[in-house]
Structures are given as C-alpha cells and as structure tokens.
Amino acid sequence: MSHPRDPYDRSHEQQADDVYGQEPWMLDPYADPYVGQMAPEGYTPEQLYGQEPYVPGPETGQMLAQTGDPPPYESDYQTGEFTGEFQPELQGEFQPEYEAWPTADEMRVGEPEPEAEPQRGKGGRMAAAAAAAAAARPRLRRVRRQRGRRLDNTALVALGLIGAMAVALLLNRPHQWEQPTLAAESSAPKAATVVCPGKPKAGADEVSVTNAADGSGEVTLSGPGAGKGAPATVGSGKVTTTAAKPGSVVIKADKEVAPGLVAGRSTTKPLAATACLAPQAEAWFPGVGAGATHNSILELTNPNSGAATVDISLYDEKGVVAVPEDLRGVAIPGNTTRTFDLLHVIPRKGELSLKTTVVRGQAGVMVRDRAVALETGATKEDYFPGQSTPAETNLLVGYPNSSASRTLTVVNPGDAQVSAELRLLTPKNVLTPEGAPEISVPPNGQAQVDLTKLLDKDSADDAYGIEIVASGPVTTAMRSVDGGDVAITTATETVSEATAVVVPAGAGVGKKRVVIAGPVAKTGSSGTVQVVPVTAKGKALKAKSVEVGPGQGAEIEVPAEAALIQLVPEGVEVNAAVVMSGDGDAVVPFHPLRSEVRTAGVAPGLPLPLEP
Template sequence: MSHSQPPSTAPHGGRRTAARRSRLNLTVVLAVVLPVLSAGVLLLVRPEAPDDATYPPTRTTLTASTLICPSALPGAPGVALTTASDDVDGQVQVGLGDKATAADLVSGRVTSADDAGALAVVGEDDAAPGLVAGRAGGDDAAVASCLPPAAVRWFTGVGAGASHRSVLELTNPDAGTAVADVTVLGADGVVDAPGLRGVSVAGGSSVRIDLAALVPRTDELALEVVAARGRIGATVRDRIDRVGTDPLTQDWLPGQEEPSTDNVLLGLAPGSGRRTLTVANPGTDEVRAQLRIIDTESVFAPDGVDEIRVPPQSVVRVPVTSVVDQAVAQDAIGLTLTSTAPVTASVRSMVGGDLSVATAGTRFDTDATVLLPEAPDSGRQAATRQVVLAQATTAGTVQVVARAADGSTLKEKLVEVVPDRGAVVAVPAATRMLTVQPARTSVIGSVVTSAKGGASVLPLTVPVVNGLVPHVRPGLP
C-alpha cells in the first residue's frame, strides 16, 4: 500500500514571512529616509539669512542750512558771512523770527551783517551748501564760529562763581517751541539743578542762563545740553573777573560733540600765565587719564604729571601752569588726553590778563573753512596767526589757503603731516577766510591769533555741504 505524503506548508509560510519582513524593512527605510531628504531639500532652498537691517543715510543736495551765532561781545555787533561753495551770489536771512533781515552771500568773499543778539543764519537753495559764519570779540581777543543746531553738546570748564562765571545761551531758530535738558556735573557728582531741566525756548528767540545765579558754586563744572524737543543752538560765554586785580576778560567756550577717550586740545596762548585743565567723566566708573604734550617733533608725556583720576559723573580741575608754560616756551602747540573711558576736556589759559580756551577738536578729512576777525588797528602790535594741526591718522598732506575779505589769496602752502607729530603754518594777520584741505589723511586743527590785547583759539570745522536722507524700507512681518 502506498501512502501519499501530504503537501508541506513550511516553504510557503517561510516565503510569506520573508515577504512581510521585506515589506516591513522597506517601510522603515522610507519612514526614515524621506524626512531626511525633505529636510535636505529645505536646507537647499532656504533663503539666506538677512544682512544687517540698518543702512547708512543717502547723501543729497542740501536745500536749507541753519547756523546759530552767539550774542555779540561789546563793540562788535557784526556777523561775518561767506560760503565754501562755488558760483554763489545770493542772500541769506540773518536774525530770529520777524526780525530777520537779508544779507549778501558771495563765493570767495566775506560779507557782514549787524545784529548784536543771538541769531540764526539761514541759507536756502544755492546759499545752503557750504554756509559759513562767525563772530569776533571786538575789544576782547575772542572769536567764535556759528554752528548748526545740535542734538547734544558738551561744555567743560564752565564757572558759576563770583570770579569765574559762565552764561549759557540757548537759541531756537524755528517757529515752534523747543525744549532743552541741561545736566550739570561738578566735583562731587551730578549737581541738583531742577531749573535746568525742561528749559523752554519760544520760537524765534533765545534764553540766557547765568549759572552763577542759578547754581552758585566755586568748583569747575561741565554741562551736557540735550535738545529734548525741537532744534537748539547752545553756546557758552566764559568770564573771568578777579575783583581788585585783573579787569574783566571774556571769551566763548567752544562746545564738544561727544565724550572721547582721545581728546586733543590744540591752541595754547603764547607767554606765561595761569593754565587750568578741566576733565569731566560722564560715565558710572572711575576714569584714569594720561596727559601728553604735542609739538612739531613728537607727542610726549611731561615730567612731573601724575595720572589723572576722575570719579564717576564728576569733574576734576588740574593745575597745569608750570607744565604748559614750559611746553609753550619750547613751541608746544597743544595737549592730548588719553583716558580709559570717554571724557570731555578743556584747557583755560589766563595770559597777560586775557582769557582763551582750547577744547577737544573734531577730526576732519575734507575741506574745513573758518572766518577770522579783522587784523588789529595799526596802533596796536601786529597780530600773529598760526594754523596748528595734529593727530594725523596716516602720512599725508594739508593745503592751507589764506584769503583776504575780498577773496584775494594772501598765502597758499602745502604741508606734510604724519602721526604723532604736530604741524604749524603761519598765515598773514590780514587773513579773514581760511581753508584747510587734508589729502590722504584726517587731522584735528585750530587757528591761534595772538596780539598785544591777548589771544584767541578757533577750532577748525567743516561746513555742511550735503543733506542726509534716512534709508526707509518695509519691515518684515
């Protein structure tokens, strides 16, 4: 008898199990690989990260320009005017509000207008770019440039006492009311001066604040003037009146744009006298500063001058008479103050009964143009005028062009400048308009005028020739 073997199911069951395993493995692979591939594709097509969202403003043709001039000193009501632009033959408005009058403005010439009060010089269209204006001190050896309104300006070394007192002048060139906040720093920190917070200046007017009447003190002070609303032109007149000794002498105290770790004070009155360095620290930490002398050969630390320490939000007064007098006798042209944190500084000179002040200058790499007072009368000792330059960033050249009031060239000289060395260019006493043109470098400079009546220091500044339009673009959601 034969028996038939029943068909075995094992081989078929094994094939089904393998198929299931194959399908399972493929599913797992796809579940893992597909997301990875998708992520890779997304990385390939993802847009690049956006660049810095801030963009510099665009330069455009200047169609309106405003300069603020301080009140005149006795005996000199005039305001000198010119333009650094070519082919201008027009007029500007001089004054404030309804009292403004027209004055001529011609390229290459110095014109004038009489107004003894604080005022604005307004140029429009062709008269706007390169507008330059300034005041002279008359009987006082003093000079000041008229500058555009500023959002913030510092004044260091002001006084509020009986013998040294300063007057802060705030000018509003516009029709609406402007508001200024003034912070006062003293030897012991921030000075409580509620009367200087929220100072209102009506449109087309100026406000004068005698600091000795508002915050009487004997220490040296520093002011931070902030335009909280509107436009404000701030100036300071500094006075020294030592009862029973020297007669009253006064000068304008130039402002400083912002605190710096490298303050360059150019312009030291020749001769011997009292010299006072004032340093203000607006920060919240103590600052250490080192004083050095600048001459035409080098920049060096003088002997006998210790490191200067300035407490937080305070002002220190440093007598530097012997050091500076000795340096001036050896043809020094200025001081530099290097500090561990930003400070403001000035050096006040009382020489021959006359006051002059040098403050931290502003670096420039394009043409600077300033106006100088008329030469003293022939009955007085002839004035000497020097352009002092320092702190060149690289080796380069500077062209100095001195012109008379009628535009005729009195002197033109090309001088080489290098880092860590000053330069001096003498210009004729009759110079009324001075232009300084750096090439391949940037410098800081001043003009020092000295005569029998005293000395004055005028920082070199660059006229505004272009407007700035902010970059505006839609924001991302």
C-alpha cells in the same frame, strides 16, 4: 422548583466568599454571560436570551446554607416553603433589594443616536442591547486607528521640515550670507541754519558770513542781535561783515548758499571770536564757573517758530550736582533766546561741568566764559563752544603761547571710574612729558589738573596741543587766563575734506597761526594739508602746504589781514584750529564743512550676517 437544566442553577459549582456578587442579576446588563460557554443541553441561544430576569429560588437558600451563615428565617431549603414566623427586621437585613431589569430605551440613554435602529430579532431586550454594543465597538476602534495614522503623518512631516532646515543651516553659515550692496545717496543740502551767540560784555562786535563752496546768493539774519533782519548777499570766497546788536543772531540760507555756509562772530577790543554753529542735540562744557571771579553765561537759542525744550545737567568732583529748578526742562519759545547767569542761578565756589540735551525741537547752545578782577571789577569774556560727543581720545589743538594759568577739566559721563593719560603734541612726535599728572575721573564727575608749569615755554617750547587718552569716553577743555583775558581750548573734530573758518581782521588783531595735528592712530595715513588765507574781498593770499602723518603736525603763520582761512587736507585726517593774539587771545577750531547730505540706501535682503 427550578428546572433540572436551569442554566442559572450553579449550586453544583464551588461557591466564592461573596455569594451575592456572583448572582446574574448583579452582573453588567450589557455583558454576554454566555460568551465562551456552551449552551446547556436542550436549549438554544435564542431560548437562553429570551428568558426573563432571574429571581432567586430555593437553590439560593441552599447555597446560603452551605456557607454556614444562620438563616434569616426558618424554612425548608429543599422546597423553599416557609415554616416559621416571619421576621421583617431580619428580612430587611439579609434579603437583597431587587431592581427591575433596565429596558432598551433606558440602556440607550446618553448614547448617540445610531444611523439606523438595528432590527431587533428574537431574543428579547438583552439580545438587543448586546447587538447594539457589538455594533458600536468596531466603529470606535476604527476611528481611533484613523486618528492615530493622521497624527503620525503630521509628526513625520514636522520632523522632515526640521531636518531640512538643519541641513540648510549647516550648508549655508550665517556669516557667509551675501548682503545686497546699499549705496548711500549724496545730495547737496537744500537749507542750512547756524546760530551765532550774543556779543561779549565789551568790544566792537560784528558777524561775518561767507560760502566756502561755489555758492552765492542771499542769507537771512534774524534774532535779537540782527535788528530788523535784513538779508545779506553772500558770494563764494568773499566775506560779508555786518554789525550786530548784543543779542544772538540766526543765519538761514537756501539751496544756493546752504552747501558750504560758514559764519562767525567776533570782537577785536578785547579779542574774542567763535564760529557760528548749527543746532546741537547734545553739548558738553567742561570747567564752567559760577563764582565771583570765574563766571559763565549759558545761552540757548531757538532758531525755529516751534517751541523747544532743553535739559541741563551739572557735575563736579563728587559727581552729579542737583540742578536748580530754573535749569530743569528749560522751555524756549520759538525764535527767542534764553540766557542763564550761573552766578545767579547756582552760585558756588569752584568749577562745574555742564551738559545740555535738546529733548524737543532745535536749539543753538553756547557759553560765554567770563573772568572778573575783584580789585578793579574789570571783566573779559570769550566764547566757549561745546563738545558734541564724549570720546576716549581727545585732541586739544592750539592754545596761547603764554598764560598765567592753565586748567584742564576732564568729565566722565559713565558709571565707572576712568583713568586718563596726558601727552603733548609736537611737530615731530607725541610724547609723555616728565612729571605728567595721573588723571583719575570719578563716575559721573569731573577732574581738574593745573597745567601751568607743564605747558610753560621752558618745558614745552615746541608743543602746540594736548592729547588725552582715557580708559572710557570723556569730554575735555582747557581754560587759559592771562592778565584777565580768557581763552578756551576745546576738543576738536576730525576733518578729512576741505573746510574753512572766518576770523576777525583789523587793527585789534595781531598774529594768526594755524595749528594742525596729524592722525592719532599709528595706522593712520600721511598726507599733505594746504592752508589758503583769503581777504574779506576774496583775494587769495600766499598758500602754504605741509606734510603731516601719525603723531606729526605743524604750525603755519597766517597774515593778519586774512578774514577767511581755508584748510584743504589731501589723503589725511587732521584736527586743526586758528590761534589769534592781539588785545587778548582767542582759539577758533575748524569744523567739517556741511556741503552734502547723505541718505542711506534701502533694499530688501537677508538679515545682517553674524560673526563666525
């Protein structure tokens, strides 16, 4: 029997439904069962902790009897003595399996080793386990509190930084940041290269070179049309003319002659002329031909020793045209020229528009446009310089006074349809003529307009050019044909500083006139333009000055013996060209003179300001 003061005897207490769940041997071994309780009379806490694990006695059977469950075996509930036969099958069903109480080492499995083993006092294994658990709990709580304080401090610092940045942005608005002044550096070019296309099919051919600045020295002529490539001496204001073979000619100048280098190629019978241009990364040729009566020859010249590659695109009224294999990724070996006769490469009726894009190296690009008379087979050619960049406003300045047919071609490189308006340039104003056609250009396509009647002398006697204003960037060109002769008028470049062109002079050249168009925008300024004709030997002829402004232009007659024409704008931007007549017609536009190279300044600073 148990001791009358046995602390584990709870038979006098009200029992719960789950009797076995209340047994001390099923409780947490780390928990203190006497926390908050008074020790029984006559027992000290040390004596209680020192007792052995509880083994159910007769009191347990007595508690089972109070629940009303049938006993698993017959016995005396008061004494616990067995009075009946033993039934092992019932014993396994009702009698719990008791496990041995875990030792202190087993209870410490999986826990970190303490710095020092707590001294085990009197009380046995339960006391040691309770002491170890009590010693560990405060340390864990202290660690959690320290981590919480560290995270709180970090969050406060981050919030403080965000607030400071917000205040700084409010006080200093981005569009008010002061940027450092980056002054671009200008210097004279140390070298210059221009490419002259091959000669037309007929006519006496020559290449002319000069320096429109103050430089003088030697230039090198190379290429199929230069023969042995002997150097030529060039002086400021003097035109050096050399005979050339049918092929293209590459002219290279060093630092003495590079600033202000000007060159051209021409024939006099029949008349054809063009400026020799620097290599272009991109060029547009609206209205080329690939048919029996209108044919064009594309000429690609590589002025360097390294290889070059050019991509070619074609357009018509319906959109992009499939490019033949011969025109895909055209490879040009160093110091060579490749020509493509479109009649043989992509024969078709009607005009095309052509675009060249240099994807590797450098290349000079030019088209020779040809008119063929089917009855006689007579052929006449003229040079077709390309337009470098599409623009919303294009000025076609200068064209022959009389022509049997005039065809305007407008190319739209964009993906949306573009509408364009045609206006006439006159000396006094820019006007929209009566009966002007409505021009609608499909995306990635071209549109052609017949301007023969509109530009007839009776209806546009004083007009000297055309202005095309489009709703999107376009490229334009006009082809004039008269008696089998061809003249091409392309969109001109804006000139704001002194420049010059070389033109043919001789018996085959008749009248020459310089056509000048003032600024397009109404906000443009007015100014004067001086035209200075110079002979091949450098003799300056009588100069003339005219006043031009927005919507106002002028035409100036030039003596036939002029081989060099200098154009000097003063405080105004202009577009200009030279129109020549004789054994045919030719139009040579002015280009900006390459007299300096600008290098952008670089300096550390704040990001670019945003718009407010």
